[in-house]
Amino acid sequence: MAGITNGRFCSKLAPKGFDMVTIGGYNADKKTINAGNMIIRRGRAEFNVPEPEIINHINQQINIIKDQTDWNGIVSVNIRATTPQPIIEISKLKGVDVVEINAHCQQPEIVDLKCGQALLMEPNLLNKFTKEVVKKSASKVSVKIRANTPNTDIITISRIVEDAGADFLHVDAVKPGYKNADYNVISSIKDNTDIFLIGNNSINNIKSARKMITAGADGISMARSLKNGIIPFDLSLV
Numbered sequence: 001m002a003g004i005t006n007g008r009f010c011s012k013l014a015p016k017g018f019d020m021v022t023i024g025g026y027n028a029d030k031k032t033i034n035a036g037n038m039i040i041r042r043g044r045a046e047f048n049v050p051e052p053e054i055i056n057h058i059n060q061q062i063n064i065i066k067d068q069t070d071w072n073g074i075v076s077v078n079i080r081a082t083t084p085q086p087i088i089e090i091s092k093l094k095g096v097d098v099v100e101i102n103a104h105c106q107q108p109e110i111v112d113l114k115c116g117q118a119l120l121m122e123p124n125l126l127n128k129f130t131k132e133v134v135k136k137s138a139s140k141v142s143v144k145i146r147a148n149t150p151n152t153d154i155i156t157i158s159r160i161v162e163d164a165g166a167d168f169l170h171v172d173a174v175k176p177g178y179k180n181a182d183y184n185v186i187s188s189i190k191d192n193t194d195i196f197l198i199g200n201n202s203i204n205n206i207k208s209a210r211k212m213i214t215a216g217a218d219g220i221s222m223a224r225s226l227k228n229g230i231i232p233f234d235l236s237l238v
Ligand SMILES: Cc1cc2nc3c(=O)[nH]c(=O)nc-3n(C[C@H](O)[C@H](O)[C@H](O)COP(=O)(O)O)c2cc1C
Pocket: 001, 002, 003, 024, 025, 026, 078, 102, 104, 105, 144, 172, 200, 201, 202, 203, 221, 222, 223, 224, 225
């Protein structure tokens, strides 16, 4: 996800060596869609589809990936919502393999709704929210979190996500002020949980990819380094 991850973009990249692609993040209920409109008005691109069209829109994006390629990987949908229900609905769509709860977005309009990154500051809410999605989801469940968020304890958060039964913990190991990922954060999470850990941030060459795996990630993800639609290194060598 780097603002361009629709079905068309993912269908081109997916067959080039990825096990999973993520579309979105979608704003999936009235409140987050309103927030998305406010974000667009101040000039930031958003995946903002009117609420009645969201299911159909995601269906179309999934079909573009699954029908127009002979790729056998899995598709994840990154979602912002104020309640678990829209995420559960999306999990039931044909072709959705994973729903990803966005506990990562730091846009103030989303955070004001106790959504995105705000979930990291409310561990009890994150736990309840994730448990409900896990209980009722028809697909696997991932939770995307952001490292080094003030007033949060990433180990507590990671354990909460694991305890709630999520299948994947997707960690943006961002370290504000640094160009590279915070590999120590990945190692600490690995040492303290058994959940499948996807390490993300600043992977743009074979060295950074291998460092993320050596730190303890079970898988890696990339966003900005793919924005031109070109994979910057041979994925099979990681
Ligand atoms: C323009 C832009 C939009 C993004 N939108 C989302 C999003 O909707 N959901 C999400 O979980 N992460 C989003 N991200 C974060 C990226 O997925 C990723 O975690 C972050 O850019 C760090 O990874 P990278 O160094 O590989 O880009 C966005 C990033 C950018 C630059």
